[in-house]
Amino acid sequence: MKGFLSKYGVLVAFLVLCIISAAWKPDLFLKPENLRNIINQNVPVGILAIGMTFVIIKGGIDLSVGSMIAFVGGLGLTLLNRQMANGTPELTAAMIAAGAMIGLGGLAGFVQGLIVAYGRVTPFVTTLIGMLAFRSMTLALANGGEVRSSSTEVWPAWGSDGIHIPWIKIADGRMDLVITYAIIAFFVVIGIASFILNKTRYGRYVIAVGANERAARYSAIPVERIKILTYTISGIAVGIGAIFLSGRMNSVASGSQGLFFELDAIAAVVIGGTSLRGGYGRIWGTFVGVLLLGVINNMLIFAGVGSHWQGVVKGMVILLAVLLQRERRDV
Amino acid sequence: MARLAVRNLTMQFPGVWALDDVSVEFATGEIHALIGENGAGKSTLLKVLSGIQLPTSGEVQIEGKTVALHSVKAAEHHGVAMVHQELNLIDTLTVAENICLGSEPNRIGLIDRSTMRSIAQEALAQLGAPIDPWTPVGDLPLASKQMIEIAKAVAQRAKFLILDEPTAVLAEAETIALMRLVHKLKDEGVGVIYVSHRLDEVCALADRVTVLRDGKVAAELDGAGQRDQIEPHNLANLMVGRELEDLFPPKITSHPDEVVLELDAVVLDGFPAPISLKVHAGEIVGLGGLIGSGRTEIAEGVIGMRHKVSGRLTAKDPAYVSEDRKGTGLHLSLELKENTSMANLNNYGTLTVDEGKQVSAAEAWIGKLGIRAPGPRVAVQSLSGGNQQKVSLAKWLDTNPRLLILDEPTRGVDIGAKSEIYQLVHELAANGMGCLVISSEMNELIGLCDRVLVLRERRLMGELRGEDVTESNIMMLAAGVGASGVA
Numbered sequence: 001m002k003g004f005l006s007k008y009g010v011l012v013a014f015l016v017l018c019i020i021s022a023a024w025k026p027d028l029f030l031k032p033e034n035l036r037n038i039i040n041q042n043v044p045v046g047i048l049a050i051g052m053t054f055v056i057i058k059g060g061i062d063l064s065v066g067s068m069i070a071f072v073g074g075l076g077l078t079l080l081n082r083q084m085a086n087g088t089p090e091l092t093a094a095m096i097a098a099g100a101m102i103g104l105g106g107l108a109g110f111v112q113g114l115i116v117a118y119g120r121v122t123p124f125v126t127t128l129i130g131m132l133a134f135r136s137m138t139l140a141l142a143n144g145g146e147v148r149s150s151s152t153e154v155w156p157a158w159g160s161d162g163i164h165i166p167w168i169k170i171a172d173g174r175m176d177l178v179i180t181y182a183i184i185a186f187f188v189v190i191g192i193a194s195f196i197l198n199k200t201r202y203g204r205y206v207i208a209v210g211a212n213e214r215a216a217r218y219s220a221i222p223v224e225r226i227k228i229l230t231y232t233i234s235g236i237a238v239g240i241g242a243i244f245l246s247g248r249m250n251s252v253a254s255g256s257q258g259l260f261f262e263l264d265a266i267a268a269v270v271i272g273g274t275s276l277r278g279g280y281g282r283i284w285g286t287f288v289g290v291l292l293l294g295v296i297n298n299m300l301i302f303a304g305v306g307s308h309w310q311g312v313v314k315g316m317v318i319l320l321a322v323l324l325q326r327e328r329r330d331v
Numbered sequence: 332m333a334r335l336a337v338r339n340l341t342m343q344f345p346g347v348w349a350l351d352d353v354s355v356e357f358a359t360g361e362i363h364a365l366i367g368e369n370g371a372g373k374s375t376l377l378k379v380l381s382g383i384q385l386p387t388s389g390e391v392q393i394e395g396k397t398v399a400l401h402s403v404k405a406a407e408h409h410g411v412a413m414v415h416q417e418l419n420l421i422d423t424l425t426v427a428e429n430i431c432l433g434s435e436p437n438r439i440g441l442i443d444r445s446t447m448r449s450i451a452q453e454a455l456a457q458l459g460a461p462i463d464p465w466t467p468v469g470d471l472p473l474a475s476k477q478m479i480e481i482a483k484a485v486a487q488r489a490k491f492l493i494l495d496e497p498t499a500v501l502a503e504a505e506t507i508a509l510m511r512l513v514h515k516l517k518d519e520g521v522g523v524i525y526v527s528h529r530l531d532e533v534c535a536l537a538d539r540v541t542v543l544r545d546g547k548v549a550a551e552l553d554g555a556g557q558r559d560q561i562e563p564h565n566l567a568n569l570m571v572g573r574e575l576e577d578l579f580p581p582k583i584t585s586h587p588d589e590v591v592l593e594l595d596a597v598v599l600d601g602f603p604a605p606i607s608l609k610v611h612a613g614e615i616v617g618l619g620g621l622i623g624s625g626r627t628e629i630a631e632g633v634i635g636m637r638h639k640v641s642g643r644l645t646a647k648d649p650a651y652v653s654e655d656r657k658g659t660g661l662h663l664s665l666e667l668k669e670n671t672s673m674a675n676l677n678n679y680g681t682l683t684v685d686e687g688k689q690v691s692a693a694e695a696w697i698g699k700l701g702i703r704a705p706g707p708r709v710a711v712q713s714l715s716g717g718n719q720q721k722v723s724l725a726k727w728l729d730t731n732p733r734l735l736i737l738d739e740p741t742r743g744v745d746i747g748a749k750s751e752i753y754q755l756v757h758e759l760a761a762n763g764m765g766c767l768v769i770s771s772e773m774n775e776l777i778g779l780c781d782r783v784l785v786l787r788e789r790r791l792m793g794e795l796r797g798e799d800v801t802e803s804n805i806m807m808l809a810a811g812v813g814a815s816g817v818a
Contacts, residue, residue, distance in 0.1 A: 199683040201676050208673060211662045218636065218651070218659040219674040219726075279664055 009324040010273055010285055014292045021295060025302050032177050033170040038294040043182040044069065044245040044258070046290040049265040049272075050193045051237025053286045056269050057197070058230045059210040059278025060116065060123035064130030066261035068108055068238045071134035073246035074147045074254060076101035081150045094154040101246075102239035108134070109235020113228030131262065142254035149250045159247020182244040189240060194283045196233075206230060210278030267314065268293055271321040292317070333359045333394055335380070335411065335491050335522065340389035342375050342546075349375040350386065351546040359490055359522040362513060364533040366526070367543030368570050368717075368745035373526055376543070377493055380524070381413035382406030404433075410490035414480040416499060416743065417657070422469030427451035429468050430483045454486040457519070458512055473622060474505035481512065491522040498529060499743050502621040502771055503806065510536060528745055530563035537561060542569045571747050578750050579778035580757040586613045586781075591734040591765035592633065592649065597642030599632040602789045605642055610734060610765040615756065617780030617800075618769045620809045625789035626769045627654065630736045647765075650674070650732035652723050654739035654769070656716075660723045663712035667704055668693035670711050670722050675730045696725035701751055717748030724755070735759060738769045753779055773802045785809050 005012070021029040028034060039046075048065045055062045076097045083093035108130070115126045141147065149155045162180035170177050197203040205226045208216040217223050246252050270276060271292055272285025296317060300310050335357040342350040350372045357363050367373045378384040379391065382400035390397045393409050400406045406413075420429050427447050428435075436446035451464040460478045468476060477497060484492050494513070498506045513523055513536060527533055533540060540561055542550040550569045552560050589612040596605040602625065610616045618626045631637035633644065634651045653660035661670050668689040672679050679685050679692075693707035700721045704714055711722055720740065727735065737756065741749045756779065760766050770776050776783050782796045785808035792808040795801075 195683075201680075201684055204669065204673075204676060204684055207665065208662055208669075211664045212658075214659045215662050216673075218634075218653055220634075221673075279662075 006325045007273070010271055010288050010292065010321060013321070013324075014288050014295070017292065017295050017299075021299050021302075024299075028302055029298070031170070032168050034298070036177060036179065036183070038291065038298050039183050039186070040180050042290050042294045043180075043186045044241040045261050045264045045268065046186050046287070047189050047237050047241040047244075048234075048261055049268040049286045049290055050189055050283060051234035052262075052265045052269050053193070053272070053274055053281055053283055054197065054206055054230045055123070055234050056266070056274050056276060057210045057278060057281035058206050058227060059213065060227070060230065061127060061266070061276075062109075062112075062130075062231065062234045063124065063127040063262050064108070064112060064134055065234065065238050065265060066258040066263075067131045067134035067138065068105065068235065069242045069245055069258035069261060070252055070254060071138045071141075072101050072104045072108065072239055073242035073257060074138045074141045074252040075104055076242060077147045077149045077155075077246055077252055078141065080155065081147075084150050090151050090154045094151055094158065097155070098158075098243050101242045102236055105235040105237070105239025105242065106232050107235065109231040109233065109238070110228060112235070113231030116231065117224040117227040138252070138254040138257075142252065144254060146251045146253040149246065151250070155247050156250040157247075159244055159250065182247075185240060185244065189237065190283060190287055197281075197283055202226065202229065207279060207281075210275075210280070212279070264293065267318050271318060273321075273325050289321075333410075333490055333522070334392075336392045337376070337379065338390050338392060340376070340379060340386050340391075342372075342379070342384070343387045348546050350379075350389075353389070353543070353546070353548055355541050355548065355551070357491060357522050357524055360517060360520045361538045362517050362523045362525055362536050364525045364527065364537035364540045365543065366528075366530070366533055366540065366566060366570060367549075368747050371543040371570070371745075372546040373543055374495075374715075375546075377413065377495060377524075377526065380406070380411055380491075381493060382411070407487055407489070410488070411493070412484035412487055412489035412491070413493040414477070414484060414495065414497060416496040418473075418476050418480055420468045420476055420479060423467060425465045425467055426455075426462055426471075426479055427464035429479055430454055430464075430486050432483070434487065450486050451482070454482040457485055458482055459515070473500050474502075474508070477501070477509070478512075481516075485516075485521075489521065491524060492516060493524040493526070495526045496528065496743060497525075498527060498532060500622070503773070504621070504810075506532070528743065528749075530566050530746070533566065534561050534563055540566065542566065544570060544572055567746050570745070578746075578753060578774075580754055582615075582781060583613065583757075583761055584781075586611045587763065590645075591647040592767065593643070593645045594629075594633075595643040597632065597644050598640040599628060600638040600640055601628065602640075604790050606791050608784055608791065610767050612733065612763045612765050613760050614782075615760050615766045615768060615780050617776040617783035618767055618786065619771075619773075619776050619783050619805050620786035620792075622771065624786040624809065626786055627738055628789070629786075630738055630767070630769060633734075633736060647733040648731065649734040649736060650727035650730050651736045652727050652738060652740065654742060656719050656723055661711050661719060661726070663719075664710060666708050667697075667702075667711055667714075667722055668707035671696050671707075671725045671729055674726050692729065693725075696722075696729070700725055700755065715745075716743040717745050720744050720748065720752065724752070728759075732764070734765045734767065736767045736769070739771065740768065741770075741772070741775065773805060776800065776805060777802065 052062055079100050080093050080097035083096055084090060112126050112130050115121050116123050158181055162178045164176040164178055166176050168177040205221050208221060209223055209226050213223060268289035269286050272289035274281030274285060296313060297310060300313060338354050340350050340353040365373055379386050382403045382405050385401055391400055398409055430451045431447045436443045448464050455462055458478060458481060462475055468479060497509055501509060516523055525536060538554040540552045541548060554561060590609050591612050592610040594606055594608050596607055598605045620626050628637055630651050632639055633646050633649050657663060671693045672689045679688050690707045697704055702718050702721045704718060711719055740752055756766055768780055777800050782794055783800050783805060784794050785792045785805055787809055795804050
């Protein structure tokens with residue numbers, strides 16, 4: 001049995017951090033818009049991290065997601081622009097583009113899964129190649145610049161608008177709080193992912209493959225299919241993330257969009273208590289990991305710590321999380 | 332003569348006393364056997380002696396001085412080394428590198444390869460093992476690997492050497508070589524602490540026997556004064572604490588005609604010749620032969636884990652209980668209920684996995700097979716070897732097989748659990764299950780099986796039935812001399 005702290009340490013740490021933040025800067029931290037922003041800003045990385053959780057539990061890693069989110073977003077926006085140029089109504093074009101992003105992400109993940117499962121190339125190398133290739137293709141697509149969306153209403157609205165909550169006022173009571181579509185999508189993704197991991201047969205098989213691939217094979221589990229599906233899920237998560245990331249700026253910057261997102265996603269998964277060795281993990285942990293990183297960033301900004309130093313602090317937090325949750329050494 | 336003693340040792344785990352006031356004394360130049368059922372406290376005692384775990388209370392003394400064995404290094408420093416049941420060698424390193432691992436000879440910080448070579452050569456020569464020090468360990472057979480583990484301890488000039496189930500993975504001939512080696516070590520003044528489930532070995536080797544039961548010392552027998560009491564039946568009784576019924580249930584003589592496994596001139600990948608065999612419903616067929624003779628590979632062929640080159644293979648709902656619980660048999664880090672349903676998850680709900688059903692099925696198996704576990708949610712790695720083996724059996728019985736292939740079903744399993752497993756196999760066969768039992772234990776093939784097929788170098792050498800199933804006949808076929816009664 002794992003101890004309480006190694007199991008719920010991340011939750012305790014998160015709550016402690018929130019209490020400290022609230023006590024220190026109650027007027028800033030506890031503002032509804034601040035709390036909303038902490039989540040909202042981290043939705044793309046958060047969605048990637050949820051997909052990444054499956055891959056890591058399976059015993060793999062997906063380094064391609066940061067580049068892929070730019071690539072899929074860039075292609076999707078190109079499609080959107082072409083549709084609108086052909087006279088397709090904006091809403092229809094946006095829906096086609098969103099569907100295309102999810103589909104393309106899934107396809108890209110599927111192909112990487114094929115290479116891992118049947119090509120027997122390690123996940124690290126496969127997705128490293130993906131990371132390089134997707135970034136390079138995005139740069140080629142945008143000729144080094146950015147892909148701008150020609151949608152002026154729908155796409156930017158999906159990226160930053162949401163459901164207005166009239167009974168919570170922000171900006172000194174002048175505006176309604178808006179729960180963005182991104183946040184709603186994030187929670188839906190978390191719900192579906194938890195269901196898949198904890199309730200379905202596939203979820204058990206992911207854990208089984210991660211815990212002991214050979215025993216899984218001997219248990220007549222279709223190990224290859226499980227692996228491919230896992231990378232496909234990660235790719236689909238990338239597609240969903242791409243909708244909101246490209247919607248936020250209404251464009252895709254080929255060189256910088258999603259840069260280092262894979263590392264933030266892996267960090268959130270690890271902070272959340274999922275074992276990098278595979279075979280154990282949890283979706284809620286990843287969610288808390290994402291929030292924890294968000295709150296830390298938030299606090300660093302309040303504290304006036306320059307953005308250059310944030311990496312050091314983030315690194316320390318990851319180290320602390322891993323130290324807390326490390327398994328007992330078995331000889 | 333140096334002495335290693337534990338005094339009033341206790342070890343408390345949540346809910347259990349793994350060791351309860353245990354005092355034992357080991358001496359150099361003596362072979363001291365440590366026996367007991369799984370869960371009796373042997374492993375815990377070994378962990379304390381080898382510095383893996385500190386006891387809750389009590390002390391370890393060397394030469395009358397209390398020492399703290401807080402790490403494996405500390406234990407080795409005090410001259411206590413252990414050869415684990417699961418070998419801890421690094422396959423990609425050479426023999427010499429493995430022998431010197433952790434205490435590499437160095438000159439100004441660089442590894443001194445010539446000294447390393449001579450250390451390895453000296454240790455291997457002392458054991459009479461003709462192995463080239465620069466061979467990669469991965470290229471060596473299992474018996475040689477074990478030899479290297481022992482050489483490693485010898486190279487460290489261990490005064491006390493703990494051998495945990497050293498013969499569990501060895502074939503008959505290799506076992507004899509190992510016993511000779513143990514005697515040699517004793518003559519050179521090493522104190523050998525010998526842990527084994529094989530009571531005949533213990534009786535042949537031991538100068539002194541300590542029997543553990545339920546975390547306590549149940550008996551200590553001195554070979555000098557109580558030699559007559561060191562015999563398998565008595566030891567088994569002491570271990571279990573009751574009279575053992577005969578280990579093997581009576582054989583069933585008549586079988587239905589239904590064939591559950593048939594290999595008709597099947598050539599498997601890597602096999603030199605076609606193999607034909609049949610297993611009927613209700614029959615217990617043994618598959619004997621030395622390690623590496625192709626027994627497990629045939630099982631792999633039956634369950635489709637090994638490519639079939641030609642021939643016809645029909646198997647009715649086969650289930651293969653692997654010899655390698657840790658590697659291919661179980662998911663040790665997962666819960667018992669996950670393991671017992673792992674191979675049959677299709678029958679636990681359609682879209683979602685029905686956890687209630689997993690739990691109730693696991694509870695049923697715990698009851699039916701007498702698995703000693705706190706409940707269905709316990710991680711399998713916390714169970715003893717015998718109980719893990721039962722979980723492994725439950726996992727495959729859960730799939731409702733018609734053909735059950737058992738690969739070394741009692742390896743690393745104590746005598747009580749062994750007898751229970753034999754009884755179970757017997758019952759399954761009586762209810763129409765066809766069983767194919769792969770075993771290195773002669774007793775098992777002779778006592779349990781209706782007929783025995785013997786392999787040698789991946790060829791089927793012959794079949795023995797009834798009176799012909801004897802140790803010498805099996806050995807003759809397995810070793811390739813006087814192939815009698817070829818099927």
